[in-house]
Amino acid sequence: MPSGRSQRIAEWARHWNAGxxxxxxxxxxxxxxxxxxxxxxxxxxxxxxxxxxIKEPQAYLYRVASNVAQEWRMRAVHAKxxxxxxxxxxxxxxxxxxxxxxxxxxAQLDGALQTMTPxxxxxxxxxxxxxxxxxxxxxxxxxxxxxxxxxxxxGYAQLREHFEFD
Amino acid sequence: MQPDQDNTRDxxxxxxxxxxxxxxxxxxxxxCTEAERQQFFAWLRASGQHVDEFLxxxxxxxxxxxxxxxxxxxxxxxxxxxxxxxxxxxxxxxFQPEVIATRSERKSVRWPVAAAIxxxxxxxxxxxxxxxxxQWLAPEYVTAVGEQRSITLEDGSVVELNSxxxxxxxxxxxxxxxxxxEGEAIFRVWKDPHxxxxxxxxxxxIVAVGTAFNVKAxxxxxxxxxxxxxxxxxxxxxxxxxxxxxxKAISEFELAVGDQLxxxxxxxxxxxxxxxxxxxxxxxxxxxIFEDTPLSAAVxxxxxxxxxxxxxxxxxxxxxxxxxxxxxxxxxxxxxxLKADETxxxxxxxxxxxxxxx
Numbered sequence: 001m002p003s004g005r006s007q008r009i010a011e012w013a014r015h016w017n018a019g020x021x022x023x024x025x026x027x028x029x030x031x032x033x034x035x036x037x038x039x040x041x042x043x044x045x046x047x048x049x050x051x052x053x054i055k056e057p058q059a060y061l062y063r064v065a066s067n068v069a070q071e072w073r074m075r076a077v078h079a080k081x082x083x084x085x086x087x088x089x090x091x092x093x094x095x096x097x098x099x100x101x102x103x104x105x106x107a108q109l110d111g112a113l114q115t116m117t118p119x120x121x122x123x124x125x126x127x128x129x130x131x132x133x134x135x136x137x138x139x140x141x142x143x144x145x146x147x148x149x150x151x152x153x154x155g156y157a158q159l160r161e162h163f164e165f166d
Numbered sequence: 167m168q169p170d171q172d173n174t175r176d177x178x179x180x181x182x183x184x185x186x187x188x189x190x191x192x193x194x195x196x197x198c199t200e201a202e203r204q205q206f207f208a209w210l211r212a213s214g215q216h217v218d219e220f221l222x223x224x225x226x227x228x229x230x231x232x233x234x235x236x237x238x239x240x241x242x243x244x245x246x247x248x249x250x251x252x253x254x255x256x257x258x259x260x261f262q263p264e265v266i267a268t269r270s271e272r273k274s275v276r277w278p279v280a281a282a283i284x285x286x287x288x289x290x291x292x293x294x295x296x297x298x299x300x301q302w303l304a305p306e307y308v309t310a311v312g313e314q315r316s317i318t319l320e321d322g323s324v325v326e327l328n329s330x331x332x333x334x335x336x337x338x339x340x341x342x343x344x345x346x347x348e349g350e351a352i353f354r355v356w357k358d359p360h361x362x363x364x365x366x367x368x369x370x371x372i373v374a375v376g377t378a379f380n381v382k383a384x385x386x387x388x389x390x391x392x393x394x395x396x397x398x399x400x401x402x403x404x405x406x407x408x409x410x411x412x413x414k415a416i417s418e419f420e421l422a423v424g425d426q427l428x429x430x431x432x433x434x435x436x437x438x439x440x441x442x443x444x445x446x447x448x449x450x451x452x453x454x455i456f457e458d459t460p461l462s463a464a465v466x467x468x469x470x471x472x473x474x475x476x477x478x479x480x481x482x483x484x485x486x487x488x489x490x491x492x493x494x495x496x497x498x499x500x501x502x503x504l505k506a507d508e509t510x511x512x513x514x515x516x517x518x519x520x521x522x523x524x
Binding site for chain 1: 183184186187188190191192193194195196197200203204206207210211213214216217218220221222223224225226227229230231233234235236237239241244245247248249250251253338339340360
């Protein structure tokens with residue numbers, strides 16, 4: 001049984017995840033390379049001295065990434081006489097995934113799902129589209145939560161490969 | 167360019183992606199433990215590439231949270247199809263990047279112990295390199311003298327492993343990577359066009375989609391025999407020696423049913439067309455078929471199945487040709503066969519035999 005606390009944590013992580021996604025998709029100026037951003041985030045993570053004090057590393061990571069993106073954006077605004085609106089439109093086509101419009105993205109997702117085994121497909125669908133917890137997915141599919149993790153790992157890796165190679 | 171996609175990307179990237187997928191899966195689990203979160207952070211801080219891969223995957227799955235991007239699927243049907251596939255019952259043999267994490271799931275493991283294990287793993291990783299570590303973590307199948315095993319892999323492919331053989335299986339999303347470290351095996355490959363089945367030996371890479379083939383590997387050479395379908399064989403050391411296209415023509419072979427390829431290190435491969443493959447697969451019935459086989463080779467074959475040894479005392483008779491069908495588990499049958507030859511002397515002492523010329 002998931003405790004109230006872990007549900008809250010999952011909620012929080014989801015919140016941060018969604019926040020980061022929005023940030024990176026809409027607000028990253030065109031010339032910011034996601035790889036540069038990752039390097040800057042990495043350098044900042046290395047500066048953290050007492051890691052045991054960080055209770056929510058995933059949320060922490062997203063916060064740092066958001067901060068870096070925000071700082072870079074501010075810098076870009078000051079360096080160039082762009083209005084926020086102009087910048088927003090510049091940014092719209094910034095990152096690899098957003099180069100795909102929704103129709104293309106849908107088609108690719110469909111393709112990726114086709115390459116998965118029925119079990120992996122079901123786990124990915126229930127997790128990402130239906131937003132179910134691991135325990136719920138395990139219950140629906142009659143498998144162990146451990147297997148849910150495993151299938152989800154396979155599914156994520158397949159999605160990652162698929163969206164890069166096309 | 168290698169045709170095998172896996173060879174075009176460095177193992178560190180492949181591993182980082184696999185780990186990123188693993189950690190996102192673990193962290194999205196509501197039962198994720200405090201210790202796992204800390205391990206995730208340690209992993210993240212290990213490399214900028216880890217941060218990059220994790221952020222990219224997060225961004226992708228973040229976008230996938232929008233329901234309207236998904237195809238309309240009947241959830242009940244999806245679940246039914248998944249259940250019918252029986253996938254969840256597989257005691258999977260797949261590669262898992264997280265030996266550390268699985269241990270921490272056991273509540274009894276204390277933090278200092280987990281930390282010590284993590285340190286050792288990091289050290290080992292630093293010393294050996296990530297791809298090496300990945301190899302060590304893959305499940306290994308070993309057969310002793312006289313032991314044969316039939317193994318069903320995670321993807322449904324079946325491996326018949328001959329005696330004195332060693333095999334490792336790494337299942338990746340885009341590749342079924344098998345290593346035959348020594349010995350002999352028949353691979354009956356489950357068809358999956360999106361996930362090539364690659365068998366690597368010291369000298370060669372054998373790639374198949376859905377087919378059956380026998381591989382015999384020793385330190386010096388590899389023999390591949392196709393029993394069904396087609397396979398592609400790359401002579402690895404040749405490919406590595408020179409990337410020139412002219413060399414590629416020599417080092418890459420397409421084999422069909424009945425084709426046999428003998429690849430020795432640093433030598434041109436020999437291609438044969440067999441009339442039948444019975445001789446090659448006879449080991450599965452524990453039969454040994456010799457056709458003009460040197461006595462030394464016949465004796466070496468028997469040694470794979472039985473601890474009772476036949477010793478050849480006289481180098482002159484080691485090259486003598488043997489013809490016949492023998493029970494692999496019964497070296498006495500070969501000893502009897504040799505006794506019938508009046509030019510040879512066969513002495514039996516305890517469990518072994520010694521052969522010399524008269």
